[in-house]
Amino acid sequence: MQTVEALAVALTGTTQTESEPVRLAAGPLTAEFDGGGLRYVCYGDVEVIRAISFLARDENWGTHPLKLDDVQIGQRGDAFDVRFRGTCGPVGGELQLSASIVGRANGQLEF
Numbered sequence: 001m002q003t004v005e006a007l008a009v010a011l012t013g014t015t016q017t018e019s020e021p022v023r024l025a026a027g028p029l030t031a032e033f034d035g036g037g038l039r040y041v042c043y044g045d046v047e048v049i050r051a052i053s054f055l056a057r058d059e060n061w062g063t064h065p066l067k068l069d070d071v072q073i074g075q076r077g078d079a080f081d082v083r084f085r086g087t088c089g090p091v092g093g094e095l096q097l098s099a100s101i102v103g104r105a106n107g108q109l110e111f
Contacts, residue, residue: 022073024080027105033073033082036066036099043107052111056088056095064088078105 002010021034031041037053056064071084082101089095102110 024073024075024082024103026075026079026103027077029103029105029107029109031103031109033101036068036084036086038101038111041109054086054088054097054099058090064090079103 019035021032021039024031024033024038028044029042032039035053037051038049039051040047041049041052054066056066058064066086066088069085069087072082074081080101080103083099085096085098087094087096099111102108
């Protein structure tokens with residue numbers, strides 16, 4: 001019998017679990033905030049961007065996970081904003097970042 005970890009690696013290549021995305025909306029502009037990035041950015045019924053994210057790679061092109069801290073999400077009918085801090089990278093060489101995402105009903109998106 002396989003362990004849960006072994007099964008996870010066999011199915012997805014990792015033991016990391018996915019977080020539940022947060023749906024953001026500003027009028028016709030919608031997106032999903034997930035793990036420090038945006039996915040499925042749509043304006044109306046049209047997907048305009050598949051994904052925007054911050055990636056830190058190691059020497060073998062492996063991706064370091066982004067550890068989020070102090071995530072703040074605000075939504076109004078005509079705008080949304082997300083602010084967070086994060087850390088990623090190898091022990092002793094971590095990269096610290098802060099990010100701001102703003103979406104407006106007129107389609108303007110700032111990351």
